[in-house]
Amino acid sequence: MQYVHLGRAGLKVSRLCLGTMNFGPQTxxxxSFAIMDRALDLGVNFFDTANVYGWKLGEGWTEQIIGRWLAQGGGRRDKVVLATKVFGRMGEWPNQSRLSAR
Known part of the structure; x- marks a missing residue:
């Protein structure tokens, strides 16, 4: 696997990024665990997610799956660079959308 620097921080990520948008509702x-295991075995260390993934079937579902996968240990959290987007609306209440303090 080829790795590149992400920005100027010196963080190295795989050229390929694993998108997780369908984890939960469709996968x-x-x-999902098998896909992440295989990606890591192949050297993919860059995973992309978002707070809204899971959509109307359950916002946050994808991030929960990733969290349970990381919690299994085996150095997963030390190896993976996790990129997440946090701007999506998670609910109708004032502090459940955009970049609220919640």
């Missing part, structure tokens, strides 16, 4: 947790 079972078991299959």
């Amino acid at each position: 079972s947790e078991q299959d």
